[in-house]
Amino acid sequence: MRGLLQGIWRRGRTRWAVLSLALVVLAAGAAVARSVARGDQLSQNRAQLKEACQGLLPQERLRRHLPEDAAGTAEEYGTLLDPDQESRALLDCRLSWGGAARVWVRAEALGERRFQTPADDASEIAGYAVEDERGGGSEGRFPFRLPASATGTVQRGEVRGGTSAVASLLVSCPKGLKGRTGATRDLQVAVGLPVEGRLSEEDRMLAARTAVSYANWITSRQRCGTPRLPVDAPAPQPAKALCAWLDPKELGLAAGRWTRSAARPYSDWSGRCSARRDDEATPRRLAITAVRAKSLAGVLGREQSRARRALEGGPDTAADGSRTVIGAGDPYTFDLWAQSTCDGGRVYHHVALTPELVYDEQKSAVLSKADVDTLSAGARTVMERYLAAADGWPATSHCRGAKMLEDAR
Known part of the structure; x- marks a missing residue:
């Protein structure tokens, strides 16, 4: 009886061993199949x-x-x-x-x-x-x-x-x-x-x-006549002369320390200059603390025209010509646009001045008609200097026939 039981145990162990081996082989085969499938998918993605x-x-x-x-x-x-x-x-x-x-x-x-x-x-x-x-x-x-x-x-x-x-x-x-x-x-x-x-x-x-x-x-x-663009030529340094005209002292802007932008290398498409006062001392009311000037041609100019029309409403204007500015979000800017014909066709020029304003408890500031006239004159001075600067973008682009589109606001 003892020998019979030992034989049965040995045969059972053999069957389990065979079954286990079969399971291992099946698992390995499935893993190989998945690996092959992943390899095929990766090859297809690469192709x-x-x-x-x-x-x-x-x-x-x-x-x-x-x-x-x-x-x-x-x-x-x-x-x-x-x-x-x-x-x-x-x-x-x-x-x-x-x-x-x-x-x-x-x-x-x-x-x-x-x-x-x-x-x-x-x-x-x-x-x-x-x-x-x-x-x-x-x-x-x-x-x-x-x-x-x-x-x-x-x-x-x-x-x-x-x-x-x-x-x-x-x-x-x-x-x-x-x-x-x-x-x-x-x-x-x-x-x-x-x-x-x-x-x-x-x-x-x-x-x-x-x-x-x-x-x-x-x-x-x-075959549109455009020369091939270089693929690896390093970008040139900013052309500082394009913004040399933006001198805060000569323009009569707020006294103090200013930081001026370095203009991008010259492009037929656009020109940009900016300066911002970074002095800690508080300037007088209506003193200009930031100036931006830009010119945009082609499709960029058309976008500039749309942006101008979107701002036509401006701040609230009373019957006496005064304006109420709400001090929320970005600082208020006084804007002026001009249009001229340049090498790139019709170009829109934009000047934006940021004046120092004093807001009340309701976060609003009132500009009298005299204030508006002062800011308007300042914007025109900046625009005229920008258009006339010998080394500026408008002159470099041979802009002519400049026309102020409307009063500054």
């Missing part, structure tokens, strides 16, 4: 990345973002791909994994309509005018040297829950662009690439280089 967006995306850098367990989705359209297509875009390409937009490229011939990108909420127009007006900071500036016929920015953008390096370029095409917007010379190219955390210099350079590659591809296909 998709290589072909997407006309093959101009930075392959090596983007491979680190490719998932092993999710298929990519690519959408691509535009009149450059299908000339008979009803699309405003010359090229629109989006590549995502798992439903989150990670890579996008859009190029459009700009007409009267403002160009929109997913990062527009962070800028005045598709990434432009992000310069710190208070001190002329370098945030957003394009890292490569561009000809005067082009201007660009690179900034951090939040797009559908992800962080992107957003590079935008505006390029002038002398021979015009073919698109649904009608005759236009304004080309905009915008690129968004995924980044992790803060926007590094490497991220900025990569996004800028990618945007330049697409701009060159499009202008070559369109």
Whole structure:
């Protein structure tokens, strides 16, 4: 009996051993199958990345973002791909994994309509005018040297829950662009690439280089007369002479210590100068403590015109000409616009003065008609000096026939 029981025990142990081995083999096989499936999916994602967006995306850098367990989705359209297509875009390409937009490229011939990108909420127009007006900071500036016929920015953008390096370029095409917007010379190219955390210099350079590659591809296909943009030429230093005219002492602004911006390198598209008083001593009432001046051409000028019309209401004006200013939000500015014809066509000029005001307990300040006249005269003085400065942007752009659009407000 004892021998019989030992035999049964040995046979049972053998069966369990065989069963366990079989389970191990099955588990290993499933793991191998999953590994092969992941490898196949990753290979498919890499092949998709290589072909997407006309093959101009930075392959090596983007491979680190490719998932092993999710298929990519690519959408691509535009009149450059299908000339008979009803699309405003010359090229629109989006590549995502798992439903989150990670890579996008859009190029459009700009007409009267403002160009929109997913990062527009962070800028005045598709990434432009992000310069710190208070001190002329370098945030957003394009890292490569561009000809005067082009201007660009690179900034951090939040797009559908992800962080992107957003590079935008505006390029002038002398021979015009073919698109649904009608005759236009304004080309905009915008690129968004995924980044992790803060926007590094490497991220900025990569996004800028990618945007330049697409701009060159499009202008070559369109044969619009634009020379190829350089891909790696370092950005030039700011052209200080463009803002030399903005001298607080000569303009009779508030006494004290001032910080002036260094102008961006000259561009046909825009010019900007700013200065802000950073002295701790309190200036007298109505003394000017900050000045901004800018000129915008092309589509940027059209946006400036819209901004001017949006402010036509101004502060509350009484029958006697006095104005009530509510001290909430940004400091009150006294604005004046002018228009002239320059090398880049119609250009809008804008001057904004920030006066020292005294607010009551209701956070309001009253400007008498005499106060308004004083500020208006000051704004005109700044505008006239800006337009006449030999080294300023208007003179460099050969602006002529300047006309004040309306009284300052």
